[in-house]
Amino acid sequence: MEELLKFAPRPTGAGEMFQLLRDGQPRTRADLATATGQARSTIAARIDLLMSAGLIAPAGEATSTGGRPPATFAFNPRAKVVLAVDLGATHARIALTDLASQVLAETDAPLSIAEGPDTVLGWVVENGDKLLAAAERDEGELAGVGVGLPGPVEHSTGHPIMPPIMPAWDDVDVPGILRRHFDAPVLVDNDVNIMALGEHRAAWRTIDNLLFVKVATGIGSGIIADGALRRGAQGAAGDLGHVAVAGAEGAPCRCGNVGCLEAIASGQAVAERLAAEGLDAHRSADVVRLVRSGDLAASAAVRQAGRDIGTVLAACVSMLNPSVIVIGGILAEAGEHLIAGIREVVYRRSLPLATQHLRIVTSQTRGEAGVLGASAMAVDHVLSPASIDALI
Amino acid sequence: MEELLKFAPRPTGAGEMFQLLRDGQPRTRADLATATGQARSTIAARIDLLMSAGLIAPAGEATSTGGRPPATFAFNPRAKVVLAVDLGATHARIALTDLASQVLAETDAPLSIAEGPDTVLGWVVENGDKLLAAAERDEGELAGVGVGLPGPVEHSTGHPIMPPIMPAWDDVDVPGILRRHFDAPVLVDNDVNIMALGEHRAAWRTIDNLLFVKVATGIGSGIIADGALRRGAQGAAGDLGHVAVAGAEGAPCRCGNVGCLEAIASGQAVAERLAAEGLDAHRSADVVRLVRSGDLAASAAVRQAGRDIGTVLAACVSMLNPSVIVIGGILAEAGEHLIAGIREVVYRRSLPLATQHLRIVTSQTRGEAGVLGASAMAVDHVLSPASIDALI
Numbered sequence: 001m002e003e004l005l006k007f008a009p010r011p012t013g014a015g016e017m018f019q020l021l022r023d024g025q026p027r028t029r030a031d032l033a034t035a036t037g038q039a040r041s042t043i044a045a046r047i048d049l050l051m052s053a054g055l056i057a058p059a060g061e062a063t064s065t066g067g068r069p070p071a072t073f074a075f076n077p078r079a080k081v082v083l084a085v086d087l088g089a090t091h092a093r094i095a096l097t098d099l100a101s102q103v104l105a106e107t108d109a110p111l112s113i114a115e116g117p118d119t120v121l122g123w124v125v126e127n128g129d130k131l132l133a134a135a136e137r138d139e140g141e142l143a144g145v146g147v148g149l150p151g152p153v154e155h156s157t158g159h160p161i162m163p164p165i166m167p168a169w170d171d172v173d174v175p176g177i178l179r180r181h182f183d184a185p186v187l188v189d190n191d192v193n194i195m196a197l198g199e200h201r202a203a204w205r206t207i208d209n210l211l212f213v214k215v216a217t218g219i220g221s222g223i224i225a226d227g228a229l230r231r232g233a234q235g236a237a238g239d240l241g242h243v244a245v246a247g248a249e250g251a252p253c254r255c256g257n258v259g260c261l262e263a264i265a266s267g268q269a270v271a272e273r274l275a276a277e278g279l280d281a282h283r284s285a286d287v288v289r290l291v292r293s294g295d296l297a298a299s300a301a302v303r304q305a306g307r308d309i310g311t312v313l314a315a316c317v318s319m320l321n322p323s324v325i326v327i328g329g330i331l332a333e334a335g336e337h338l339i340a341g342i343r344e345v346v347y348r349r350s351l352p353l354a355t356q357h358l359r360i361v362t363s364q365t366r367g368e369a370g371v372l373g374a375s376a377m378a379v380d381h382v383l384s385p386a387s388i389d390a391l392i
Numbered sequence: 393m394e395e396l397l398k399f400a401p402r403p404t405g406a407g408e409m410f411q412l413l414r415d416g417q418p419r420t421r422a423d424l425a426t427a428t429g430q431a432r433s434t435i436a437a438r439i440d441l442l443m444s445a446g447l448i449a450p451a452g453e454a455t456s457t458g459g460r461p462p463a464t465f466a467f468n469p470r471a472k473v474v475l476a477v478d479l480g481a482t483h484a485r486i487a488l489t490d491l492a493s494q495v496l497a498e499t500d501a502p503l504s505i506a507e508g509p510d511t512v513l514g515w516v517v518e519n520g521d522k523l524l525a526a527a528e529r530d531e532g533e534l535a536g537v538g539v540g541l542p543g544p545v546e547h548s549t550g551h552p553i554m555p556p557i558m559p560a561w562d563d564v565d566v567p568g569i570l571r572r573h574f575d576a577p578v579l580v581d582n583d584v585n586i587m588a589l590g591e592h593r594a595a596w597r598t599i600d601n602l603l604f605v606k607v608a609t610g611i612g613s614g615i616i617a618d619g620a621l622r623r624g625a626q627g628a629a630g631d632l633g634h635v636a637v638a639g640a641e642g643a644p645c646r647c648g649n650v651g652c653l654e655a656i657a658s659g660q661a662v663a664e665r666l667a668a669e670g671l672d673a674h675r676s677a678d679v680v681r682l683v684r685s686g687d688l689a690a691s692a693a694v695r696q697a698g699r700d701i702g703t704v705l706a707a708c709v710s711m712l713n714p715s716v717i718v719i720g721g722i723l724a725e726a727g728e729h730l731i732a733g734i735r736e737v738v739y740r741r742s743l744p745l746a747t748q749h750l751r752i753v754t755s756q757t758r759g760e761a762g763v764l765g766a767s768a769m770a771v772d773h774v775l776s777p778a779s780i781d782a783l784i
Contacts, residue, residue, distance in 0.1 A: 013429050013430075037405050038405075152745050161745055162744065162745055208625070209624050209625040221711075223711070223712075225617060225622045225624070225629075226620070226622060228618070230617045230618060230622070230712075231713070232601050232617070232712055232713025232714065232746075233600065233601040233713050233714060233715040233749065233750075234713055234745055234746065234748075234749065235713070236710075236713040236743070236745045236746045237617075237711060237712055237713040238711060239710040239711065239713070239743060239746065240710065240711065242710055242742075242743050243706075243707040243710050243711070244638060244703070244706065244707070244741060245638070246636060246637070246638035246651075255743060257741065259638075311636070312707070314635075314636065315635040315636070315704070315707055316711060318628075318631040318632070318634055318635050319613075319615070319629060319630060319631065319632065319635070319708060319711065319712070320615075320622075320624055320629055320711070321623070321624025321625050321626055321627070321628040321629040321631070322624065322625060323625040349636060349649065350634075351628070351631060351634050351647060352554065353544050353553055353554055353626055353628045354624075354626065354628045354631065356626075357625065357626065358625075
């Protein structure tokens with residue numbers, strides 16, 4: 001600790017003070033002095049540093065009780081940009097956003113993650129450059145890159161760890177590869193974690209305890225507890241798909257175990273069950289199409305999938321006591337059947353204290369949760385006190 | 393926000409600076425200036441404030457490279473005391489500790505929580521006074537009171553909420569009642585949460601993700617994620633006992649549902665099963681006695697309880713990805729049978745990424761986890777930056 005204290009860079013305090021301004025509200029020097037307990041001269045010096053870096057800008061004058069009205073300053077989210085990348089199993093999306101996660105330019109394409117890091121990260125680099133050009137921002141303005149991947153990721157290193165559907169990515173240095181092209185920090189997490197973060201920031205900012213559940217080809221979840229994403233010890237938290245479901249002991253799962261939720265209630269599992277009944281269903285999208293066309297067998301199968309997911313979510317409600325569960329992923333788009341099945345079991349199976357204020361809702365961000373979360377993850381890093389103190 | 397900024401008390405920064413000193417290491421004024429980025433004059437003023445309050449004390453001189461060696465200062469945990477109260481279903485324990493949660497005096501007694509708030513909190517007041525007297529500390533030195541109760545507690549208010557085994561306590565203002573006697577903040581939480589906190593601080597301080605499981609008359613858990621206790625939206629998180637277990641659909645639970653873990657694997661459930669087989673078992677302690685005496689039926693029943701608990705813990709491992717699961721409560725004292733059953737199922741049933749570094753161990757604090765956690769909860773409040781700024 002002594003060593004650390006001696007060699008740590010001396011913080012200016014500007015990065016810490018800047019956190020007060022992240023809400024976008026204009027403040028005077030006096031406001032900031034009151035809020036931080038610092039001397040006016042210290043505040044003035046910090047404002048100069050943040051102004052030079054472009055992170056704050058003058059925001060007009062406050063009303064005055066006499067004399068010259070004091071100047072105000074506010075966060076300038078256009079100062080820098082970040083690239084937000086959402087890589088799914090078969091689809092890729094990339095957005096350029098400002099530091100308030102407002103999308104400035106965006107593109108997407110069908111792209112199989114199984115094609116491997118060279119092809120997929122090559123696509124990211126190529127389209128990242130295109131978005132920067134389209135938005136007329138140069139590379140020097142790029143402050144960070146956030147990436148979501150469809151598999152477990154060791155968050156501290158950004159390396160995928162034994163990812164089942166993307167074996168060629170095991171322990172690949174994703175941040176290192178992207179940094180060869182982009183001169184900015186690269187943050188990587190799994191896709192459901194960034195979707196949870198995106199949904200939370202975009203739609204549920206005032207809710208501290210939220211569970212985001214993605215029901216698509218696979219099933220996964222992201223946990224917001226006490227206002228922040230919780231990743232667990234190896235970044236594997238939220239792995240709902242491989243929890244065993246009562247009464248499903250016989251169903252073999254791709255993970256090698258039997259009775260996993262994913263093996264009986266994912267879009268893929270429902271499609272296979274419907275195909276066995278003679279319906280034209282091969283994947284999640286077919287299930288959604290059949291339900292929308294009014295097929296009763298498909299609707300019943302999706303409702304039963306909801307009940308099975310509800311059985312596992314009831315356990316999650318007891319353990320995590322969230323106030324909101326958001327259901328996303330393509331199967332959530334098949335009308336009310338999925339969420340009705342989930343609600344049916346969760347409200348029956350959980351204790352009153354945990355469900356009395358619980359809401360179970362569908363995603364409000366749809367396809368955008370991933371890029372919004374990837375942007376938020378990068379922005380949080382870029383605007384942290386330590387990053388700002390290093391920047392200015 | 394503008395309003396808040398104007399009327400919030402102006403922090404001196406001393407409370408924030410004090411956090412650096414909580415590790416107990418002596419530091420010079422120069423160390424503190426480097427670590428905080430504040431001017432030497434600001435640091436000197438804060439040290440004076442903290443010295444006057446007795447929270448820090450001179451700690452000798454640092455080695456010097458020439459000239460007069462600089463003075464060092466360190467946290468003085470004896471400055472104040474807290475009362476730490478662990479109220480179980482049938483037993484009460486109270487300790488007086490310093491601000492480092494070192495026990496200065498302690499007492500316990502058989503006491504049924506069902507006797508109600510008047511009797512039980514009367515016992516707390518009477519014995520709190522006795523401990524203060526025994527340790528020769530006066531009431532003015534009491535900085536806080538931490539209380540654990542055997543039921544759900546709304547942490548923000550300290551009120552028990554619909555607690556199943558203590559109906560007379562529903563929505564009782566526990567902090568208000570204790571504050572009529574003790575002039576200090578009172579923090580209340582459920583007993584398993586404070587046990588998780590106590591075990592974490594005493595034995596696993598460097599581990600950020602830990603699950604503490606109590607297996608006694610009932611079954612419950614406390615969750616440490618990213619280094620802090622997570623209570624969920626209503627303080628109900630960690631409620632392991634009422635998660636449904638696969639294959640136990642028929643077992644009625646006191647909560648009104650069927651198939652709950654507590655209804656098949658708690659000390660009470662195991663005792664009842666053994667009693668039905670003609671053994672002399674009425675409660676958890678009898679089960680422990682039978683196992684220790686070498687009874688094979690009792691050992692087998694405890695091992696099976698371990699497997700059932702393991703089934704639910706496997707789901708918790710997938711969801712929370714802890715690095716350590718600590719098994720406490722009286723049934724954990726029945727030798728290796730319980731933990732062997734738990735390990736058997738968790739390691740079979742969870743994904744390799746989540747179990748490769750997972751340790752499943754028995755409690756190292758035994759009966760002390762509750763008071764240590766109650767003390768830590770009170771101390772964290774007392775030594776928070778805002779509390780210190782208000783105090784000095």
